[in-house]
Amino acid sequence: MEQVSDTLVPLTLTIDGVHRTEAVDRRSLLVEALRDDFGATAPKTGCATGDCGACTCRVDGAVVKTCLQLAVAAQGSDITTISGLAPRGELGPVQQAFWDEQAFQCGFCLSGMVLAAEDLLSRNPEPTDEEIRWAISGNLCRCTGYETIVAAVRTAAERLGAADS
Amino acid sequence: MDGGGLVVSHDDSAAALAQGSAYSGSSVRRHDGDRYLQGHIAYSDDLRLPGMSHAVLVLSPLAHARIVAIDTEAAQARPGVLAVLTGADLAAEVGPIPNAMDPAGVGGRDVALRVLPVSKVVYAGQPVVAVVAETRAAALEAAALVHVDYEALPHVLDAEAAMAEGAPLLYEEWGTNIMLAGTAGTGSFEDVRQTAFGVVEGELRTGRGAPAPMEPRCYVADWDVQTSRLTWHGTTQAPHPLRHSIASFLGVRERQVRVVAPPVGGSFGYKNFGHPEEYLVCALSRIVGRPVKWVEDRTNTLRYGSRDMRLRYRAAFGADGRVSGVTCHMLANHGAAAATGAFGMALAGGLALPSGYAVDVFEAEYQVVVTNKGPYSPMRPFGKEASALLMETVMERVAEETGLDPFEVRRRNWVRSDQFPYATSTGLLLDSGNYEGLLDKVLEDFDLEGTRAEHARLREEGRYLGIGLGFEVLPEGADIPGALIGASDISTVRMDPSGDVTVLTGVTSPGNGNDTAIMQIVADRLGVSMDSVSIVQGDTDICPFGFGNVSSRGVLTGGGSAALAADDVADKLRRVAAGMLHCDDPGRIRLGDGMARVEGEPEQALPISAVAGALYTVGYIVAPDVEPTLEATRTFKMHNIRHQPDDGGQFNLFSTFSNAVYVSVVEVDVATGLVEVLRHVMVHDCGIMINPRFVVGQFTGGVVTGLGAALGEEILHAADGSLSTSGFKTYLLPRANDVPAFEIAHQVTPSPFTPLGTKGAGEGGVACSMASVLNAVNDAIRPLGASVNELPISPHRVLASLQEVDR
Incomplete structure (x- = not known):
């Protein structure tokens, strides 16, 4: 077993507010470490080449496709998955809008879609439909045809705007 | 409909449903949406079983080769390795993979596929x-x-080359690469050709497409030595049929296998059963005595293809644009053999002809050919895109030849709304429809003449825009003789002493919301709130038998049988309530809002939960004549399915025929060859809609699959047979900024053959989009004397067609 354990290194992450250290294969992608070693399975592996976005998380404030980063490169990072977006089992405004607008079917793309939408609205609170489509274009969905996802982001923007004013 | 966003009108559906429907006909949200949005849904790859081991497969680098020797010694010696097994090792342990549909059953050639090959790779x-x-x-x-x-x-990759003399043979014992050949239809084309005003002929090609759900396949098999029982978890559409075939594969009793299907990350036909790895993990788990997991990578999903057809046609027509006869030859490139029944796509494509047109003479011939591409996979709409493309091309060509308006040519050829049920020349019995109504509805918001005039004006500026019509009739709710693909699913409805309701059903959900829709149906029938209802799907130890989710069956058969079971429970509740409320006639008890009320006497009422509790606890007092259960299990038969051949030797394997008309507007950039879809106007008819928003979701998803097939998605191989499109950088799924806003409306023509008047809705939009975009592109470039007949209409194909004109 020596060769196998040789590849293990300790990795410390804060995931959805919980600070933990686990032994991680140093060859692992961040998404693999999150899912397999830390048990954070909300991000999914859809391609492992950065094309589908299903593995998206917020890493130190930036929206990151976690299949494009080695786990060890995230040492000490603060990571938010969609499980950590809203406290105490409630839904955040973007999540709520996705539910209300039927903006997903199989749900496999949701990590990426919701985090990309949150990221857009944090920078641009009143996006046009074209801006929404551009913002989520790094994330693939095979079920919805994107129409209701665009509607959900629009709805979330309206609700957030109404709440602010 | 101005293209500014999703426009949905569905008032008809709610009105057409029975009075008193609190939920059915309305677009309630997914019952478990909050769990999805918090990342709390455990998909197959999220499962962690104690002691779980992991399988990795060594893949062939060659497209066609004999296996001479395999050296596993070094691998065996690695730390942590539990087993290294070859096809030869496993052939002694387990049988071949059972066919989901046997090609031999329809006169084709079968091959005993092993989970790992013994002698050669294909x-x-x-x-x-x-x-x-x-x-x-x-x-x-x-x-x-x-x-x-x-x-x-x-090796051979091309279907025509695979049929040529001396072509390399994949399965030598066949003596040919033709897996299946057959005919469908009625009458003699030659006869009608003699008297026709004209004949058009041509060819169409569709590129190889992949189902490519976002979630790749993943299987975990867990053989329990103590109970001699296998529990299988994984990405499947069809738990019960899979269970049956796993038992056969392992040589154990069916009761020794439990299949559990966690929520699936999209399927689209790909996750029906018959893939080698589904069975391989079972054998591996029994050998190593531990749970074994295999998870697929993205590249592997793109080895599985569909479509890849060549269609040749001739159509005879009159001066009035009426098509009197069509003959077509369909050649499908299957790739390597598969046990998934994917060959059936050619059959279904043939049977779905001549679409919804009253063409009395139809001769279809089909050939399914194996090549050294990856295996064919079932994919929505299961070959029916070929029939839509073919007939919509014929209609366009006839319009061109006769000088008639292409929309008018459709009207003249459609089966009229007073002709249903209508027996087609391929033997199908179209249940109902109003095809002209669909077009009328499209044109309510589409200014055809104005748009054409605008396009003519833009041509003066060197811009090329076009309008194209697509029309699809989709045979759904299939019942295939001899296969575990049937049109009857079983549902159980159970009410607890507390009044809580559980629905157990044999249909599964690939994420489309059919679980919520079935809950809506049951809540209405029992007069309780959605909050009181839960549903269990996808576990063969818990759920009654069903065929999962194939052929658009979820609400059609699962919802239909759940409605019947709920009605049985409701009848009992009425009898118990009548006794408790001192009402002589249970027929006067109304169930609604969680209450049982005597009609006309609003003060005479009891909570339904109290009625349920009373039957369980004091049944001998309050309801001495009522059997003390609040549980019913029901199914039903589709009365229009016919497996006995008629006089012409034809069958009807399908129960419903949803349909749609689309009109697309595209612009073709003649400098770059790029096609942009500017408008996509769609009117569907899938009968009664239980949850219109879910139905729309099915269509919009199908539309984007269709747009991908029309404009970008194509599995390509290098000359050596290796996959060139190995990921999403090269296999181009449409992204959000590639597709237009959709304009959607519905027409509701209930099916007379289903309990709720519903029709299948799961395959809509793909075929229609492919046809409307193809026709729109040809409308745009026709003034240049160019045309395309091969999909996807990638820029290089547009440019090639334009260059052909220049020469």
Whole structure:
């Protein structure tokens, strides 16, 4: 077993507010470490080449496709998955809008879609439909045809705007 | 409909449903949407079983080769490795993979497919050796040390070349590469040709497409030595049929197998049953005595293809644009053989002809050919895109030849709304429809003449825009004789002493919301709130038998049988309530809002939960004549399915025929060849809609699959047979900024053959989009004398067609 354990290194992450250290294969992608070693399975592996976005998380404030980063490169990072977006089992405004607008079917793309939408609205609170489509274009969905996802982001923007004013 | 966003009108559906429907006909949200949005849904790859080991497969680098020798010694010696097994090792342990549909059943050629090949490989990427280890990393390391000695054989990728004399044979015992050949239709084309005003002929080609759900396949098999029982978890559409076939594969009793299907990340036909790895993990788990997991990578999903057809047609027509006869030859490139029944796509494509047109003479001939591409996979709409493309091309060509308006040519050829049920020339019995009504509805918001005038004006500026019509009739709710693909699913409805309701059903949900829709149906029938209802799907130890989710069956058969079961329970509740409320006639008890009320006497009422509790606890007092259960299990038969041949030797394997008309507007950039879809106007008819928003979701998803097939998605191979499109950078799924806003409306023509008047809705939009976009592109470039007949209409194909004109 020596060769196998040789590849293990300790990795410390804060995931959805919980600070933990686990032994991680140093060859692992961040998404693999999150899912397999830390048990954070909300991000999914859809391609492992950065094309589908299903593995998206917020890493130190930036929206990151976690299949494009080695786990060890995230040492000490603060990571938010969609499980950590809203406290105490409630839904955040973007999540709520996705539910209300039927903006997903199989749900496999949701990590990426919701985090990309949150990221857009944090920078641009009143996006046009074209801006929404551009913002989520790094994330693939095979079920919805994107129409209701665009509607959900629009709805979330309206609700957030109404709440602010 | 101005293109500014999703426009949905569905008032008809709610009105057409019975009075008193609190939920059915309304677009309630997914019952478990909050769990999805918090990342709390456990998909197959999220499962962690105690002691779980990991399988990694060694793949063939060659498209066609004999396996000379396999050296597994170095791999076996790696730390953490539990087993390294070859096809020869496993052939002694387990049988071949049972066919989901047997090609021999329809006169085709079968091959006993092994989970790993014993003597040769027939496509690049075919699994050859399985390595099981403690971790996936250890299995990957060991797999890299397996050495396979191959003797390369000549390979063939093209279907026409595969049929040529001297072509390399994939399965030598066949003596040919033709897996299946047959005919469908009625009458003699030659006869009608003699008297026709004219004949058009031509060819169409569709590129190889992949179902490519976002979630790749993943299987976990867990053989329990103590109980001699296998529990299988994984990405499947069809738990019960899979259970049956796993038992046959392992040589155990069906009761020794439990299949559990966690929520699935999209399926689209790909996750029906019959893939080698589904069975392989079972054998591996029994051998190593531990749970074994295999998870697919993205590249492997793109080895599985569909479509890849060549269609040749001739159509005879009158001066009035009426088509009197069509003959077509369909050649499908299957790739390597599969046990998934994917060959049936050619059959279904043939049977779905001549679409919804009253063409009395139809001769269809089909050939399914194996080649050294990856295997064919079922994919929505299961070959029916070929029939829509063919007939919509014929209609356009006839319009061109006769000088008639292409929309008018459709009207003249459609089966009229007063002709249903209508027997087609391929033997199908179209249940109901109003095709002209669909077009009328499209044109309510589409200014045809104004748009044409605008396009003519833009042509003066050197811009090329076009309008195209697509029309689809989709045979759904299939019942295939001899196969575990049937049109009757079973549902159980159970009410607890507290009044809580559980629905157990044999249909599964690939994420489309059919679980919520079935809950809506049941809540209405029992007069309780949605909050009181839960549903269980996808566990063969818990749910009654069903065929999962194939052929658009979820609400059609699962919802229909759940409605019947709920009605039985409701009848009992009425009898108990009548006794408790001192009402002589249970027929006067109304169930609604969680209450049982005597009609006309609003003060005479009881909570339904109290009625349920009373039957369980004081049934001998309050309801001495009522059997003390609040549970019913029901199913039903589709009365229009016919497996006995008629006089012409034809069958009807399908129960409903949803339909749609689309009109697309595209602009073709003649400098770059790029096609942009500017408008996509759609009117569907899938009968009664239980949850219109879910139905729309099915269509919009199908539309984007259709747009991908029309404009970008194509599996390509290098000359050596290796996959060129190995990921989403090269296999181009449409992204959000590639597709327009959709304009959607519905027409509701209830099916007379289904309990709720519903029709299948799961395959809509793909075929129609392919046809409307193809026709729109040709409308745009016709003034240049150019045309395209091959999909996807990638820029290089547009440019090639324009260059052809220049020469």
